[in-house]
Amino acid sequence: MFRPLQTLAGGLIAALAVTAAHAKPLSQEDLSVAEVLRDRALESSDAYSIVESLTVEVGPRPTGSEGDRRAVAWAQEKMKKLGFDRVYTEQIEVPRWNRGHAHARVVAPFPQPLVVSSLGFSVSTPEEGLTAEIVPFADVEELIEAPAEKVEGKIAFINKRMERTRTGEGYGPAVQGRSRGMRAAAGKKAAALMIRSVGTDSDRFAHTGMMRIKDVENPVPALALSAPDANLLEKMLERGKPVEVQLDVHNQQLEDGPSFNVIGEITGREKPEEALIIGAHLDSWDEGTGALDDGAGVGVVLETARMIAELPQRPRRTLRVVLFGAEEIGLVGAKQYVQAHRSELDNIVAVSESDFGADKVWRFDTRLPESKFDIADQMMQLLAPLGIERGNNETHGGPDGSVFVAQGVPAFGLYQDGTDYFDYHHTPNDTLDKVDPENLKQNVAAWVVMSFLTVEMEGDLGRVPTEH
Amino acid sequence: MFRPLQTLAGGLIAALAVTAAHAKPLSQEDLSVAEVLRDRALESSDAYSIVESLTVEVGPRPTGSEGDRRAVAWAQEKMKKLGFDRVYTEQIEVPRWNRGHAHARVVAPFPQPLVVSSLGFSVSTPEEGLTAEIVPFADVEELIEAPAEKVEGKIAFINKRMERTRTGEGYGPAVQGRSRGMRAAAGKKAAALMIRSVGTDSDRFAHTGMMRIKDVENPVPALALSAPDANLLEKMLERGKPVEVQLDVHNQQLEDGPSFNVIGEITGREKPEEALIIGAHLDSWDEGTGALDDGAGVGVVLETARMIAELPQRPRRTLRVVLFGAEEIGLVGAKQYVQAHRSELDNIVAVSESDFGADKVWRFDTRLPESKFDIADQMMQLLAPLGIERGNNETHGGPDGSVFVAQGVPAFGLYQDGTDYFDYHHTPNDTLDKVDPENLKQNVAAWVVMSFLTVEMEGDLGRVPTEH
Numbered sequence: 045m046f047r048p049l050q051t052l053a054g055g056l057i058a059a060l061a062v063t064a065a066h067a068k069p070l071s072q073e074d075l076s077v078a079e080v081l082r083d084r085a086l087e088s089s090d091a092y093s094i095v096e097s098l099t100v101e102v103g104p105r106p107t108g109s110e111g112d113r114r115a116v117a118w119a120q121e122k123m124k125k126l127g128f129d130r131v132y133t134e135q136i137e138v139p140r141w142n143r144g145h146a147h148a149r150v151v152a153p154f155p156q157p158l159v160v161s162s163l164g165f166s167v168s169t170p171e172e173g174l175t176a177e178i179v180p181f182a183d184v185e186e187l188i189e190a191p192a193e194k195v196e197g198k199i200a201f202i203n204k205r206m207e208r209t210r211t212g213e214g215y216g217p218a219v220q221g222r223s224r225g226m227r228a229a230a231g232k233k234a235a236a237l238m239i240r241s242v243g244t245d246s247d248r249f250a251h252t253g254m255m256r257i258k259d260v261e262n263p264v265p266a267l268a269l270s271a272p273d274a275n276l277l278e279k280m281l282e283r284g285k286p287v288e289v290q291l292d293v294h295n296q297q298l299e300d301g302p303s304f305n306v307i308g309e310i311t312g313r314e315k316p317e318e319a320l321i322i323g324a325h326l327d328s329w330d331e332g333t334g335a336l337d338d339g340a341g342v343g344v345v346l347e348t349a350r351m352i353a354e355l356p357q358r359p360r361r362t363l364r365v366v367l368f369g370a371e372e373i374g375l376v377g378a379k380q381y382v383q384a385h386r387s388e389l390d391n392i393v394a395v396s397e398s399d400f401g402a403d404k405v406w407r408f409d410t411r412l413p414e415s416k417f418d419i420a421d422q423m424m425q426l427l428a429p430l431g432i433e434r435g436n437n438e439t440h441g442g443p444d445g446s447v448f449v450a451q452g453v454p455a456f457g458l459y460q461d462g463t464d465y466f467d468y469h470h471t472p473n474d475t476l477d478k479v480d481p482e483n484l485k486q487n488v489a490a491w492v493v494m495s496f497l498t499v500e501m502e503g504d505l506g507r508v509p510t511e512h
Numbered sequence: 513m514f515r516p517l518q519t520l521a522g523g524l525i526a527a528l529a530v531t532a533a534h535a536k537p538l539s540q541e542d543l544s545v546a547e548v549l550r551d552r553a554l555e556s557s558d559a560y561s562i563v564e565s566l567t568v569e570v571g572p573r574p575t576g577s578e579g580d581r582r583a584v585a586w587a588q589e590k591m592k593k594l595g596f597d598r599v600y601t602e603q604i605e606v607p608r609w610n611r612g613h614a615h616a617r618v619v620a621p622f623p624q625p626l627v628v629s630s631l632g633f634s635v636s637t638p639e640e641g642l643t644a645e646i647v648p649f650a651d652v653e654e655l656i657e658a659p660a661e662k663v664e665g666k667i668a669f670i671n672k673r674m675e676r677t678r679t680g681e682g683y684g685p686a687v688q689g690r691s692r693g694m695r696a697a698a699g700k701k702a703a704a705l706m707i708r709s710v711g712t713d714s715d716r717f718a719h720t721g722m723m724r725i726k727d728v729e730n731p732v733p734a735l736a737l738s739a740p741d742a743n744l745l746e747k748m749l750e751r752g753k754p755v756e757v758q759l760d761v762h763n764q765q766l767e768d769g770p771s772f773n774v775i776g777e778i779t780g781r782e783k784p785e786e787a788l789i790i791g792a793h794l795d796s797w798d799e800g801t802g803a804l805d806d807g808a809g810v811g812v813v814l815e816t817a818r819m820i821a822e823l824p825q826r827p828r829r830t831l832r833v834v835l836f837g838a839e840e841i842g843l844v845g846a847k848q849y850v851q852a853h854r855s856e857l858d859n860i861v862a863v864s865e866s867d868f869g870a871d872k873v874w875r876f877d878t879r880l881p882e883s884k885f886d887i888a889d890q891m892m893q894l895l896a897p898l899g900i901e902r903g904n905n906e907t908h909g910g911p912d913g914s915v916f917v918a919q920g921v922p923a924f925g926l927y928q929d930g931t932d933y934f935d936y937h938h939t940p941n942d943t944l945d946k947v948d949p950e951n952l953k954q955n956v957a958a959w960v961v962m963s964f965l966t967v968e969m970e971g972d973l974g975r976v977p978t979e980h
Binding site: 110246283 | 568569579623624714715744801
């Protein structure tokens with residue numbers, strides 16, 4: 045909960061007085077406007093309607109699909125309605141894949157069906173399916189180290205659990221099996237790969253997601269199992285008899301095709317060539333409606349821009365909203381954006397992406413030169429009353445943002461509480477009802493503070509040395 | 513949480529002294545044994561292992577299926593292992609139906625897939641599917657009252673929400689659409705029926721369940737939509753354009769076939785012909801593994817019997833565990849049991865079924881003649897410390913139990929907290945992980961008190977006037 049706005053305002057006036065006395069980089073006037081925007085966002089911002097519109101009127105929008113094309117049209121129309129000065133698309137070239145069906149069932153010793161989902165770009169089984177014994181592995185490393193004869197002809201089953209955390213840091217270790225498991229299984233001539241879903245829920249949904257497929261010779265079908273189904277296989281294996289599973293998987297590998305980054309700008313009044321990029325990704329996985337991933341981000345950044353567009357004057361520099369394409373299959377839109385705009389990267393004052401669900405923002409990370417830390421400190425005066433803590437200076441600015449950060453672009457990270465995010469991530473259960481409109485208001489409040497102050501400030505944020 | 517056992521014991525000794533002074537129907541010796549059984553159940557009962565065994569080694573067991581046959585074999589073997597004196601089956605004749613597939617998608621104005629599940633015994637669509645506009649109704653009554661021309665050729669969509677309650681009393685009003693909707697839709701020549709799932713969750717699972725299909729002429733396909741999908745249709749309808757849905761449903765109507773009630777007895781030492789029936793149902797719906805519905809009940813009553821079988825002597829009268837077949841499709845096993853044993857019903861001292869999930873028991877209802885209320889009061893001395901309140905005298909003894917109650921058989925109802933039960937009921941998500949082993953121990957503790965005292969007491973429970 046937020047402290048009452050009256051109390052807030054009192055505290056802020058004192059804080060702003062101190063700020064002015066020390067000649068900090070952000071002006072008291074800008075901070076006052078940001079404060080008004082923040083409080084207006086808490087009262088009346090409506091990112092939720094945008095998420096509703098996207099999920100209801102478009103729905104699933106996997107890269108390069110018909111849904112993706114409709115999302116691109118939707119985004120342009122929405123940006124125009126919201127008062128952007130310039131709306132345009134940039135074409136990208138994307139790998140494409142169509143999910144067909146994935147059926148799995150234990151055939152021995154205890155016949156019963158399993159709930160599975162193909163991982164992104166999984167190949168199919170033979171038409172008649174395949175049946176093989178499963179061999180369990182604690183994690184992908186154990187599979188990589190296993191002798192090939194233990195795996196050949198079998199279904200490798202990576203049974204790694206993901207830890208639930210507020211930061212989502214359990215994802216990194218858990219996702220290894222999904223990223224690298226299929227290559228390891230294919231290298232040992234496994235019949236297929238199955239992984240315990242990379243997720244924190246105990247619902248009977250499999251979590252899909254991307255694999256590293258580049259240069260994998262003779263790829264094999266790769267599936268995620270829901271957590272209850274992974275438990276079931278565990279319990280069957282404990283009973284000591286070979287567990288045989290039948291798989292019937294059909295997917296389509298398609299030719300590469302076009303998709304788009306959709307870009308909208310509030311044009312700067314003084315330095316229009318300089319821009320803050322705030323982003324989200326427009327594509328989603330195909331089984332849910334992409335409300336949390338990343339409809340919420342789309343709603344937050346569009347609503348943030350709308351609020352700034354409504355101000356009596358345009359901000360000093362440009363606010364550029366980029367709705368990236370093809371994030372889910374490897375940050376393809378962001379990579380092609382950076383490639384296409386390499387010569388203009390110095391004009392990007394900072395980047396930030398909202399792509400971690402729809403819970404409240406609780407932490408403000410940055411990636412700034414040390415000389416600019418006082419800007420973040422000033423922003424914190426307005427963010428702290430939203431329940432936001434100052435984090436570290438190591439943000440990558442979100443998944444797509446990281447491609448910019450790798451080129452030295454400064455970044456902000458307004459991180460949502462991710463405790464529940466991986467309950468829904470990449471499942472059919474990622475739907476609108478998981479989004480709380482009030483939480484989105486708090487998100488917009490934080491984003492509008494960071495965004496307005498960045499596009500309005502006199503100075504800039506410099507460059508950040510890249511890690512190499 | 514329970515009070516420490518030491519405190520309990522102190523309280524009980526005082527309570528038992530009072531009991532003895534008033535010459536209550538249950539002896540202090542019996543109450544003392546029941547107390548020991550209760551406390552042992554809290555420490556060491558293991559109903560969970562039974563639920564695990566059933567869900568892992570058998571899994572889904574819809575009436576008359578291969579899974580049902582394996583469940584019947586499993587149950588007999590388990591009863592023998594647990595030390596029952598007599599284990600037998602009684603064949604019943606059951607309607608049978610095989611779920612095929614059910615695919616639904618909005619084709620206009622906003623194409624996207626929907627998550628649906630056929631209701632039990634739904635017919636199929638034509639091979640090529642069907643496409644029709646949806647017409648929403650607040651509840652089944654509104655559909656029944658609608659003019660036929662509003663419904664003919666359309667997909668009737670009953671969008672009734674279920675209220676979440678501890679007692680499950682929201683189920684009755686909500687289930688009307690499922691029970692009676694298809695008949696109403698068919699009578700008006702609808703193309704199909706879709707209902708918002710009868711459930712309290714907001715997960716993307718449809719809740720299946722039985723319909724009243726008897727004497728419905730020209731039945732139409734009938735589907736449940738997950739709550740998020742019902743919301744989605746609602747939001748689409750709000751946008752004012754006709755919403756067209758394509759359905760592709762295939763199921764198999766089979767000939768009637770055999771199933772079984774599985775019965776195990778701990779034979780009474782003095783009055784073996786008199787029996788308390790404690791029951792659960794062995795069949796489940798096909799999409800989950802039937803952990804909550806009704807694996808938990810099976811675990812609780814089998815473990816209760818096991819504990820009584822372990823006592824140094826057999827109880828005064830028989831404890832009969834009946835695992836009913838075909839509960840889900842209309843209490844078929846219970847009805848045929850009562851039919852087959854009509855002449856012996858006077859020997860059934862009482863009936864009770866555990867079929868409301870796996871949460872803690874919180875209420876003790878009865879159906880006893882008023883002259884026997886002091887027996888329930890004495891039981892309450894041992895139940896109250898488990899956190900159980902005295903309820904009313906109107907229990908039906910559980911779904912299958914109600915068939916006995918209708919014939920005047922007294923009944924007990926040990927009701928679990930049902931707040932979350934309908935989050936999982938009849939979905940693929942009804943899996944073992946939803947069962948808390950500690951809660952099952954509390955269930956067994958309550959059941960063993962009620963069961964032991966009933967089979968051991970000197971007197972009987974009389975008969976209860978039937979409601980007609």
